[in-house]
Amino acid sequence: MKPYTVTRMNDNTWQIAEVYHLPAALPMYLVVGTEKAALIDTGIGMENLRETVEEITDLPVSVYNTHAHLDHAAGNHRFDRAYMHFSEEQAARNADGFNTDARREFVELKCMYDPEREAIREFSRDHMMEYDPEYDIFYIEDGDEIDLGGIVLKAVSCPGHTLGSMVYVDEKNRNAFCGDSLNPRSSIGMFPGSPTVSTYVNSLERLLELTPDIERYYVGHRLYSFSREDVKDVLACAREITEGAEGEPYPMVVSRRGPLWGRIHWYNGKRITFQLDNVH
Ligand SMILES: [Zn+2]
Structure with a gap:
């Protein structure tokens, strides 16, 4: 089986999605110019991602991470260059956080309640790449422009889900690739020291601007x-939290060690999970 689905979105852009937790699949985006290509995120680190990319383009491919969580950056080491905001580097270098068992467990938990996903669980058990945290990391900053030849991606900082969260904007095709900065259920301020919901409000206002x-x-x-x-709905949801909405208890992260509890607040079908300690 293939752990990825590949969908061509326009002349320049492909969506490559890890299907282990459909319908909540993890999408990566490959944007191909005339000179080079950008792969936005590398997923949970299943085998064959590089081969999948090389079936689409033979131009040089650099990785641009939206952030360095284990489900977005675990295939980085298979590519020659990986770019991320400097404040994500510490997470990307954390071999324990990215270890193969932790990533297998992540897939197991996502597939746990669906017997139809047994094939994917098995595939991920056998085909999870060993993560090598020693690859070269290059920094990308707010305002940087990535010229791929005939198409430019602009980096926009969007602290909220993590401090170094980055959105990549393709003005030509009117697309923005947001990673976990935007979600039907955005997780903000998950841990002590994470950006606050107030910071996220500022980030979304600026992104829209x-x-x-x-x-x-x-x-x-x-x-x-x-x-x-x-x-704008997500922004309104975040604003209501900063204005005092306390939401309801919600398990923000589920693992075998038990849930990490936080709160959840709804606005017009959008949800944000957060910690009361990390609102302001
Ligand atoms: Zn994340």
């Missing part, structure tokens, strides 16, 4: 995009 012509904001963990109105 800087991307007036963008039509599709591709989210993390789903294969679809948000409209600008959807992004």
Whole structure:
């Protein structure tokens, strides 16, 4: 079996999705110019990602991470260059956090309640790559432009889900690739020291301001995009939290060691999970 689905979105762009937790699949995006290509995120680190990319393009491919969580950056070491915001590097270098068992467990938990996903669980047990944290990491900063030849990606900082979260904007095709900065259920301020919900409010206001012509904001963990109105809903949800909405108890992260409890607040179908300690 193939752990990926590949969908061509336009002349320049492919969506490569890890299907282990459909419908909440993890999408990566390959944007191909005339000179080179950018792979936005590398997923949980299953085998054959590089081969899948090379079936699409033979141009040089660099990785650009939206952030360095284990389900977004575990295939980085298979590529020659990986770029991320400098404050994500510590997470990317954490071999324990990215270890093969932790990533297998992540897939197991995502597939746990669905017998139809047994084949994917088995595949991930056998085909999870060993993570090598010693690869070269290059930094990308807010405002940087990545010229791929005929198409440019612009980096926009969006602290909230993590401190170094980055959105990559393709003005030509009116797409923005947001990773976990935007989600039907955004997790903000998960741990002590994480960015606050107030910071996230500022980040989304700025993102909307800087991307007036963008039509599709591709989210993390789903294969679809948000409209600008959807992004405004997420912003409204975050604002209500900063204005005192306390939400309801919710397990923000589930692991075999038990859930990490936080709160969840809803606004017009969008949800944000957060910690009361990390609102302001
Ligand atoms: Zn994440």
